[in-house]
Amino acid sequence: MKNLLYYSVLLLGTACFLPACSSDEQSKKSAGQQAATSPETAFQTVPVSVETRAKQLALPGEFSPYYDVALYAKVNGFIKRMPVDVGDKVHQGQVLAIMEAPELESELSRMLSELTAARGRLTISKSNYRRLVQAAKTAGAVAPQELEQAQAVVMGDSANLTSQQQRVAGARQMKQYLMLTAPFDGVVTERILSPGALVGPTQKDAQPMLKLKEIGRLRLQVTVPEVYAGQIRQNAPVTYSVNAFPGKVFRGKINRISYNVERSVRAELIEIEVKNPGLQLMPGMYATVGFPVQRQSKSLYVPKSAVVISMEGSYVITVVNGKTHWVTVQTGNESDDQIEVIGHLKPADQVLVNGSDDIRDNMAIKTVAEPKVARHEAVN
Template sequence: MKKLLYSLSLLAGSALLLPACSSDEHSKKTETETTQTASGAAYQTIPVSVETRAKQLALPGEFVPYYDVALYAKVNGFIKSMPVDVGAKVQKGQLLATMEAPELESDLSRTLSDLTAAKGRLNISKSNYRRLQQAAQTAGAVAPQELEQAHAVVMGDSADVNSQQQRVAAARQMKQYLMLRAPFNGVVTERILSPGALVGPTQKDAQPMLKLKEIGRLRLQVTVPEVYAGQIRQNAPVTFSVNAFPGKTFTGKINRISYNVERSVRAELIEIEVKNPGLQLMPGMYATVGFPVQRQSKSFYVPKSAVVVSMEGSYVIAVVNGKTHWITVQTGNESGDQVEVIGSLKPSDRVLVKASDDIRDNIAIQTVAEPSIAQNHE
């Protein structure tokens, strides 16, 4: 009897323990699944630094040609010859390509023939008019109406001659269009078509024959953030450096100001005219431009690695309540491994130290704080 009671007690205890163990294992499993889903790696964050730094503003710029044109055929025809190729330095008015169009030659010949015939008719009508004038000196020899009719014929033939002369001039001008000439001094940067190609304005999907750029002078274009736009002045001196020439500093001045802040980037476009006689600088090169402006108010600084530059623009990734928030910024002064950022930031914001465009907006991530960089540094 005692053995039976003892066995029943053991069975009851086991039954009570089994649900507890099952519940505990389920809790641990759920916790592990949640951690894996929500985090992965933990990202380091750092607060933005609020500082006042009196340094020259450095902004990126890009060189573009002073003039840039794609040259198309103005009349229909075939390319006969093209004596220039990529890299050719050409002068204004230089022949770049010759086309042939037999129908234009025919038009010119026809208009010349029509002009010759019109001149012949005018000579005859003038001769008749002069004879009638001489005969009219004898009273009653020529009726006044006949004389007026002869004069009207002379005027009509004269107008016809003028019309034919204009047609000849137009035909000659059309023939001139068979010769493609350089509209300015420059360099041929692309040759799209070759001799034998059919060209003309009536062709479907017409292509340019050549692309010509003036690079003896360049435009250095820079977008200046809105907060600095009021400090930019016409003809103010600037310095700039180019990655292709490390250690070399170039000088220039602000030649053109757009006086327009683009809403998409909240920045103003300015241009610096750069003389380039040796053709060392080329369109498409980037430059770092220093402007004689200084920030008198406090600015936000973050590590350079915190700024993402992608197709969506430049931004930092702030973390609020465990979720990412892209904040569009523009960069300004650089100091060591830090860069000034201009955007909708607050001193209390924490941003990812190492941001990338792989980290999407409005997703939950795990973070770990990094030691703060100096804040409110005067």
Template sequence: MTIYSVLRPYLHVALITGTGFLLSQCGNSSAEKNAMAETPVDEEIRYEAIRVTASRPTSELSLPGELESYYETDLYPRVSSYVKALHVDIGDQVRKGQVLAELEAPELTANLTEAYSKVKAAEAVYGASKGTFLRVLRTSRTLGAISPVDLETSRTKAISDSLAVVAANAHYNSVQQLVSYLKITAPFTGVITDRRLSPGAFVGPGGQNGVPMLKIKQLDRLRLRIAVPEAYLGDIRRGNPVQFSVRSFRNQTFTGRINRVSNSVRPETRSEMIEIDFPNKGGMLKPGMFASVRLPVSSSGEGSLYVPKSAIISTLDRTFVQKIEDGKAVRVTVQKGDDTAGQTQVFGDLKPGDILLKTASDDISDQAAVKTQLVSQ
């Protein structure tokens, strides 16, 4: 018996098995191709969108605010002159009426001297004409000594010269007022926060008139400005206490009272500006600091609107979300409120049920057509 005759049954089985495997693989490949051909491929980008929902209102509203000086101003020279001396610099405490800088203008000094000499000359002329009139008046009491025309002429001359004295004094006072502008004084008690010019600089009309010499801000009294959403305006009353905190002093809470209400709602944010005066004893707080304000409000039956933080974009000029309307991403200006658990309270032209992009993008222009799919918040 040969080896082939012994192995022939096994070779036959192996051949049948291999052929079946190849046929099955060919069948599977064809099925996969048919399945891929039948499955549609959606190449359009779909953005995740969420539905705006209302949550329970809070009894305390958290709003951002900014501290400002109660008084602040830029000091400009009022006459063409040169900076003679600066007596203060950045950070100096100054009192109201304190001389901050001295200017020099030789032509103004000369004009003042000239105006003064004109006053004295006018007074001398008036003195002579007045004396003449009095003598003529006494002489006229003698019948026929002075004609009525000469009496009237002398009286008119005395009146004219007296008016010349008034005019000369007015001119002198105006020049004297200009000379007083050569001393820059503090309009209120505060701190110098900026100095732009140095001694020798030419200032005033025709010079560096667009640059303020000094900037002064009041620090012992600040004002806190916050924008209150329209939904809570019914809770705003003058005199209501308000608490706020700043990042520089995380463990401290400051208290003030509402002093001014603008009584005007801004249409772009649907909010009203209010101001809170704060006596800043010791100068602990600084103008320009951002504050987190806790404003007590009463609960109502209406809920507040919360959206994910990723749905809000803040730029230099506005804060907005992208609402889906008729398949287009429309930018809607909002104001941010309280933050909690990754959700941000918003106020604006929104209502429960509106659809927003879950992750807003500044690359998507206003009114741009987009495809969306709803997801949970």
């Protein structure tokens, strides 16, 4: 009885202790959040500045081949020989692979035989028709119906000969597909299959035999943010640098503008055509492209730390009458610790220097002005 009483008291004490521990842990977890949003915490604010800046906009770009193609077999057959390999420079029309398909040879031979037979039938029908025409000059020697029938036979045999000629031409064209040739000057970048492999359009999960890229010319592709899309002009000069050649500056011009802003990234694609005769540059390399841009009107700037990027989007937090307000913005030029923002902001609006998604919209907070520091004036 005493043991039963002892264990009952022990279990009761444990049950009371566990909720207390759980409560303490939850209190500790929320303590950090409460400290960040506590009314006693003073947040620094800074006014939105208005400036006009001319600068070199630097954007990342990537080199792509001017042409890029995977070469498949057009007819069923076996690869007999592949005289090229990875890294080989080839010219337009050069043979890249030779295939063999005995059934195509047999089909062509059969059609050539049928073509010869069609020619013979047409020769006989024409000769018969000419004899009837000659005999018809004697009145009553040949019935008109017989002459018409002979003429119809000639026309039928002539049509059959034309059809056979087209079939032979088609079979010869199919035989030519047994030789895979280069559609343009380029470099073989991949060799997927080897001699002996079965290829053709009817194969399940057909693979290309080779991959060919033209890299004597390259496309430097850059996505320009929407806020600068209106300042991009055809043939405008640009400069670009490549990590593989530190310190070297390349020059070019904007050759193509897509005139389309992709919704997913809110940016416009442009292309710079790059001549690459020495093949120093390669597809897949990254470049930093410089665009001279100039705002026609004054722009709004805030500290970089003021911009919050979260699941809700990009925004800054303004403070009006002691309460926070989220203002959605797009970002633009950057310089040192400042960044251009485009949104429903006005000059001198007070924004939090250090924005955070822990600070919710319409929250009462205490603020203090950021100490004034010397800043470089923008060039007007």
